[in-house]
Amino acid sequence: MTANMAATIPGQSARKYDLGFARWVYENIEGGDKLSMCMQCGVCSGSCPLGTEMDYGPRKLFMMVRAGMKDAVLKANTMYNCTSCYSCVVRCPRGVPVQYILQDLGRAAARMGYQEAKTTDNARFAKAFIWSTRKFGRTDERLFTFKYYLSFGLGEAIKKAMANMSIAIKLVKTKRMHLGMPHRIKGTKDLNAILAKAAEIEKREQGI
Amino acid sequence: MGKKYTYYPGCSSESSGSHLDVSLRAVAPKLGIELEDLNDWNCCGASVAHVEAGALPASALSARNLANARAQGNQDVLTACAACYLKTHHTNEKIRDKPGFKEKINEALGAAGQSYDGDLHVRHACEVIVNDVGLDKIKEQVTNPLEGLKVAGYVGCQTVRPFAGTEGGGDYDTYEDPEFLDDFIRSTGAEAVEFDSKTACCGGAIALMSPDRTLGLIKKILDEAKEKEADCIATPCPLCQQNVEMYQAAVNKEYGTDFQIPVVFYSQLMAVAFGMDVNKDACLDRNFISADVIAQKARK
Ligand code: SF4
Ligand code: SF4
Numbered sequence: 001m002t003a004n005m006a007a008t009i010p011g012q013s014a015r016k017y018d019l020g021f022a023r024w025v026y027e028n029i030e031g032g033d034k035l036s037m038c039m040q041c042g043v044c045s046g047s048c049p050l051g052t053e054m055d056y057g058p059r060k061l062f063m064m065v066r067a068g069m070k071d072a073v074l075k076a077n078t079m080y081n082c083t084s085c086y087s088c089v090v091r092c093p094r095g096v097p098v099q100y101i102l103q104d105l106g107r108a109a110a111r112m113g114y115q116e117a118k119t120t121d122n123a124r125f126a127k128a129f130i131w132s133t134r135k136f137g138r139t140d141e142r143l144f145t146f147k148y149y150l151s152f153g154l155g156e157a158i159k160k161a162m163a164n165m166s167i168a169i170k171l172v173k174t175k176r177m178h179l180g181m182p183h184r185i186k187g188t189k190d191l192n193a194i195l196a197k198a199a200e201i202e203k204r205e206q207g208i
Numbered sequence: 209m210g211k212k213y214t215y216y217p218g219c220s221s222e223s224s225g226s227h228l229d230v231s232l233r234a235v236a237p238k239l240g241i242e243l244e245d246l247n248d249w250n251c252c253g254a255s256v257a258h259v260e261a262g263a264l265p266a267s268a269l270s271a272r273n274l275a276n277a278r279a280q281g282n283q284d285v286l287t288a289c290a291a292c293y294l295k296t297h298h299t300n301e302k303i304r305d306k307p308g309f310k311e312k313i314n315e316a317l318g319a320a321g322q323s324y325d326g327d328l329h330v331r332h333a334c335e336v337i338v339n340d341v342g343l344d345k346i347k348e349q350v351t352n353p354l355e356g357l358k359v360a361g362y363v364g365c366q367t368v369r370p371f372a373g374t375e376g377g378g379d380y381d382t383y384e385d386p387e388f389l390d391d392f393i394r395s396t397g398a399e400a401v402e403f404d405s406k407t408a409c410c411g412g413a414i415a416l417m418s419p420d421r422t423l424g425l426i427k428k429i430l431d432e433a434k435e436k437e438a439d440c441i442a443t444p445c446p447l448c449q450q451n452v453e454m455y456q457a458a459v460n461k462e463y464g465t466d467f468q469i470p471v472v473f474y475s476q477l478m479a480v481a482f483g484m485d486v487n488k489d490a491c492l493d494r495n496f497i498s499a500d501v502i503a504q505k506a507r508k
Binding site: 030049050053081083084085086087089090091103104106107110111121122123124125126127129130132133137138139140141142145148166167170171173174175176177178183185186187190191193194195196197198199201202205 | 219220222223224225226227248249250253254255256257258259260261262263264265267268269271312313315316317318320322365366369370372383384408409411413414416417418421422454457493495496
């Protein structure tokens with residue numbers, strides 16, 4: 001805590017301040033154009049169900065964006081402890097779409113190569129999830145979950161799979177997990193063409 | 209004959225949330241809802257696609273579904289899944305209202321020769337039941353009222369947040385204290401207990417990726433349900449249902465509790481109260497914490 005506090009006071013730490021960062025966020029992050037409306041009231045941070053897990057609540061993180069603390073913002077775990085409950089979005093008195101901004105900041109951090117962002121459970125989970133979407137057009141809960149476990153290494157994957165075996169058996173017994181081939185759409189080729197094009201457009205616009 | 213909706217079941221309908229899909233399809237005709245499945249629907253990306261794929265590709269997932277729905281003709285796209293609703297609704301709204309977005313999304317859709325203008329309405333099954341069906345229609349269908357059954361109505365997050373409004377304009381409920389679920393529960397003859405945790409968060413996808421971070425959130429929901437002596441928890445959200453049921457054993461292990469509270473969908477309550485088959489239609493056999501108490505309480 002004290003380390004974090006010190007980091008917010010210019011001159012007290014070796015952190016870098018990049019004053020162009022706030023502008024970049026305003027212009028490139030989804031919902032970022034509304035960030036300058038934030039009046040630091042703290043309603044968002046008080047609403048986060050996993051606020052205690054966050055390095056900084058959204059209010060503080062937004063203040064750090066404005067202060068140009070690019071590295072500290074993009075290394076923070078705040079974005080990955082957002083449950084997407086949308087309390088902040090409906091409660092913010094200034095209409096700041098907090099969840100959208102956090103989500104896109106998390107993605108930007110991974111895209112910019114921050115290790116902290118790339119190795120979170122969230123990043124591994126999202127990678128496995130999207131793999132299933134691209135391959136089948138749908139989420140195969142069995143395969144993508146195992147793929148997620150595998151991202152921790154084979155030994156760990158087997159351990160995690162065993163630990164969840166009783167749940168899997170119950171799901172199969174209650175017809176909530178099937179044993180056959182994955183469900184897949186007919187248009188996976190179309191879907192992948194659309195996704196690739198969308199990624200290309202985004203890259204063109206954002207430069208990351 | 210009812211009104212026709214293009215139905216987007218979503219991925220959970222084929223797996224952990226199959227009991228929502230089956231029970232909703234069972235009660236829909238009785239409520240005057242005619243469901244026509246969306247052609248070749250794909251995953252909505254839920255709350256996780258964005259992190260890996262980016263904002264525009266995540267929206268493109270919904271845009272393909274919307275383009276398929278447009279070709280199908282019905283004006284309303286209905287979904288019962290909170291995440292599918294949120295993502296599809298949000299994308300639809302952006303295509304319709306956000307300057308420049310329609311062009312970008314159509315450039316992406318163009319890669320598969322598709323296009324979409326943003327002129328459909330994306331609607332949640334619960335909102336349709338509130339606004340198009342009405343509570344009276346639910347009550348009319350009840351043959352076996354669930355008398356004496358105490359139900360904790362657990363709405364969760366994304367069913368009402370951030371879209372508690374309809375695409376056609378107008379509201380169906382409020383963000384902070386939604387009433388629709390308690391209304392559904394009462395319409396089946398059951399008692400809706402006062403439940404402050406109704407919009408508490410179950411941990412969402414974080415519960416699936418790192419359950420240790422979210423067991424405490426689930427425990428709070430269970431604590432209140434127990435304190436209010438609820439026989440079961442009812443929810444509209446597939447992820448809420450899954451998390452609160454699936455992790456009860458882990459919560460018990462972690463906190464030394466002995467929760468054994470069934471977690472069902474509102475549509476399962478309706479199917480039982482409508483006198484339909486408790487397994488084939490109400491899917492009570494798809495709950496792994498036994499929900500037989502619902503059938504037992506139903507007046508024969
Ligand atoms: S609720 Fe809105 S105005 Fe208040 S601190 Fe959060 S983002 Fe800023
Ligand atoms: S959506 Fe995320 S940032 Fe907003 S209140 Fe919920 S957890 Fe916090």
